Amino acid sequence: MSAPQSDCVETSDVLQSFISMYEELPVLWNPSDSNYKNKNKRNAALVKLLSVYEKCKPGTTISDVRRKINTIRCNYRKELKKIEDSKKSGAGTDDVYSPSSWVFHALQFINNFEQPVDLGNSQAQLDEEKEDVENENPSQIQATTSRSSIVPPLEPMPKKARSIGPIARQNELLQKACAYLDFSSKNNETEIPTIAKAWGEKLLQLHPLQRALAERAINDVLFEASQGTLHRHSVKINEGFSYESSTVASPVDSVPQIPSPQQQGFRSTQNDRLVNFFSGYE
Template sequence: MAHSPLPAKPLEWTRTNTLHFIELLKEHPSVWNIKCKQYKMRNIRSVSLETIKSDLSSFVNCTLQNKDITKKLHTLKTQFYREMSAIKESQNSGAGKGDLYTPKLWCFDELRFLLDGEARASTSNLDEGETNTAQLQHSEENFTSQTVSPLPSIHQELMASEKKGSQQSESSLDISKFVDTELKNMSEMQQKLAKKLTCLVLHMGGMGDLARDHKVVRVDAAEKERDQLAKEEQDRKDNERKEEQARLDKLAREEQEGKDKKKEQARLDRLAKEEQDRKDRIEREEKQQAHELLMAQTSTTNSSPAHPHSLRVIPL
């Protein structure tokens, strides 16, 4: 069944798309690293470029051209080396460590791998503020050439590498011709799959990760189904654990809320009792004062002398 072509729409270089493109560049140094052996091999570079273009087209869901890849690569390299130049100028100015230029490019750290493909000052020297004059001059010249001259097209690069074929070893040429011949005998889909696997093997070899027991293994439908079922089962268990934990958390919250309500009710009851005791005490004190006042008035009345007009004088 033929795959429907991706919709033709302009590519938006969002940060997500750019970071994915940077990761693809890291996986395929033959596209940008002039120190890489595969950089001078036309077929391998072409395969790497096609792989990047295919992967990125699927990721961003639109059809890309070679010029889109080379233009973005040139833009990233230009921005990165502009920041590098600013750092070096800051160091050469004698500024203190705290006053050194801070890169403003958001993906500056992600692009440090580009230094592996150029004869530039090491990152450790940049961090320590120590630079080699000869390396610095050479890197500034390279940086100037990067910013002034446009990035050559893939066709021009391939033609240039083809002219340098005489400098390649016979074994490299034989391998290149062999791969090219074998690819021509495959269908379009098989070519894409073979290119993808070839780039993966070359990348692992370049990183020193290949071993004698490495081999290409086809994953059949049954194994895929088993893996899918195992994944679904694991997801189900994870969801059950999450639901159970959520239920326990809810019960714990409800229990805590009940305890908090009881504590609050007990506090209100205690305050109400204290208020009632205060009122009772005030009432008792008022009654006691009234009783004492009454007793005092009664005692005064009983002890007062007779009225002088009530006395009679008896003559002698």
């Protein structure tokens, strides 16, 4: 009985093929690439790397490929840091640290995105890749052994709802209410007929008594109309009315008039009779 076959150990040839394929997929390392933020494009690129990496590690997954990328990039940054520290120490040109690993030189295409003096961007990029690993759904990405593997599209991650305090929530509701009232008032103004505004201006110019009578007549007409009882002969203005016998005082009638001499004599006689009448009871 033969001994079980052991897993193939990662060789320099496999790693070199892995890095070469990685260089051909800028969607995974170049932030200026148009598809850098496209999860589907990135996963399709990872599947291509998977087909290379699983040659030495059968059964490997997309998560393993991501971790491998993070490992080689982390080592690359460490080498950059050593070079930078060597230059800052005042070492001469011949004494500046020079990496001996061929992997460092093979990764020169990511040099512009891995500057040690700006580690914040690199760290942010690694954090994003780490987040992709944590959010990865195994049921959505199935590892295959061929380059023609199809990666199911990932569902977009829902954005975390912004939490707001009770005061901010109240302010937001008040703003919405004010906006609604302002919108409603503007709509109501546009719905009022222009002729109604003209009527209102005319009413303001009338004598108070005449305005009251006019408003009463208008209200009566509107009431009958709202009840559906208004007809062509409903409105009758001053029908059978005589201005000479009218008891309604007009603005002119309200001015006191000086009695004539005959009226003054009649009133004097009446007053004398009343005085004589009441004097008999004293």
